Amino acid sequence: MLEQVIFFTILMGFLITVLVSPVFIPFLRRLKFGQSIREEGPKSHQKKNGTPTMGGIMILLSITVTTLVMTGKFSEPSVETYLLLFVTLGFGLLGFMDDFIKVVMKRNLGLTSKQKLLGQIIISVIFYFIFRQSDFSTEISIPLTDYSFDLGWGYVFFVIFWMVGFSNAVNLTDGLDGLVSGTAAIAFGAFAVLAWNQSQYDLSIFSVAVVGAVLGFLVFNAHPAKVFMGDTGSLALGGAIATVAILTKLEIVLIIIGGIFVIETLSVILQVISFKTTGKRIFRMSPLHHHYELIGWSEWRVVVTFWTVGLLFAILGIYIEVWV
Numbered sequence: 001m002l003e004q005v006i007f008f009t010i011l012m013g014f015l016i017t018v019l020v021s022p023v024f025i026p027f028l029r030r031l032k033f034g035q036s037i038r039e040e041g042p043k044s045h046q047k048k049n050g051t052p053t054m055g056g057i058m059i060l061l062s063i064t065v066t067t068l069v070m071t072g073k074f075s076e077p078s079v080e081t082y083l084l085l086f087v088t089l090g091f092g093l094l095g096f097m098d099d100f101i102k103v104v105m106k107r108n109l110g111l112t113s114k115q116k117l118l119g120q121i122i123i124s125v126i127f128y129f130i131f132r133q134s135d136f137s138t139e140i141s142i143p144l145t146d147y148s149f150d151l152g153w154g155y156v157f158f159v160i161f162w163m164v165g166f167s168n169a170v171n172l173t174d175g176l177d178g179l180v181s182g183t184a185a186i187a188f189g190a191f192a193v194l195a196w197n198q199s200q201y202d203l204s205i206f207s208v209a210v211v212g213a214v215l216g217f218l219v220f221n222a223h224p225a226k227v228f229m230g231d232t233g234s235l236a237l238g239g240a241i242a243t244v245a246i247l248t249k250l251e252i253v254l255i256i257i258g259g260i261f262v263i264e265t266l267s268v269i270l271q272v273i274s275f276k277t278t279g280k281r282i283f284r285m286s287p288l289h290h291h292y293e294l295i296g297w298s299e300w301r302v303v304v305t306f307w308t309v310g311l312l313f314a315i316l317g318i319y320i321e322v323w324v
Contacts (some may be wrong), residue, residue: 056233
């Protein structure tokens with residue numbers, strides 16, 4: 001029975017996105033919700049100028065409907081389900097506001113960094129207080145060891161750091177056609193397996209719903225992209241995967257499974273530190289995917305390579321948690 005629920009969850013998530021997109025993409029185009037490409041980015045990206053963005057709305061619609069319908073088929077939606085949807089839609093709304101300012105108000109940088117950070121912190125803190133009211137554990141386990149430690153009230157700072165960090169990490173990774181769609185599908189697929197292994201079936205259903213939704217989106221987002229997810233999608237996916245990791249108590253394992261997101265973020269941090277301290281750049285451009293473009297790799301080659309590395313990270317994370 002549960003295996004059928006999982007199968008139909010991924011199928012439903014995929015079909016909703018695939019069926020909604022041909023209607024929604026022209027709608028975005030008519031509203032002139034097109035992406036403005038930054039001039040300091042790779043010159044090859046200028047041809048993407050005007051491509052409809054805010055496609056993350058379709059992903060969020062698919063995730064929400066699929067999760068509620070399929071958890072309802074298996075059982076009643078749990079506290080975990082509602083927490084996941086709250087964070088996903090909350091970060092998605094924040095991303096939507098950012099995208100709206102960019103494409104409608106023609107302010108290319110969207111929300112200021114302080115505004116975005118404040119919104120992310122507020123959502124994270126609300127999540128934490130609901131989390132604690134439901135008596136979830138504040139312990140963190142170290143992979144490959146029997147060691148764990150309880151952060152107690154300090155766990156709120158960890159939650160903020162993890163949710164803000166990974167929502168921004170996924171956002172930074174969203175720079176090439178299909179890059180985040182593919183890496184997110186792989187990462188959430190890994191957490192679906194791990195949640196299943198813990199018998200946390202609601203979390204597994206949610207994760208599989210995300211896999212179906214982003215794979216459906218990938219049909220239209222693969223190179224050359226007909227639509228971008230925008231911050232609406234990337235911030236939501238980043239917040240969601242951090243939440244799944246927290247609810248499965250696999251917070252540290254997320255560093256491995258989400259290794260691509262971590263590496264992309266580190267490339268930006270290292271680039272900034274190097275330039276400010278030495279005046280020299282480590283990479284031709286950061287995040288890292290742009291560096292490979294500028295040394296001559298095709299966009300598709302970069303994306304497929306990152307997908308492959310992301311898959312290896314996902315397999316490693318599952319191996320460490322399940323078999324070691």
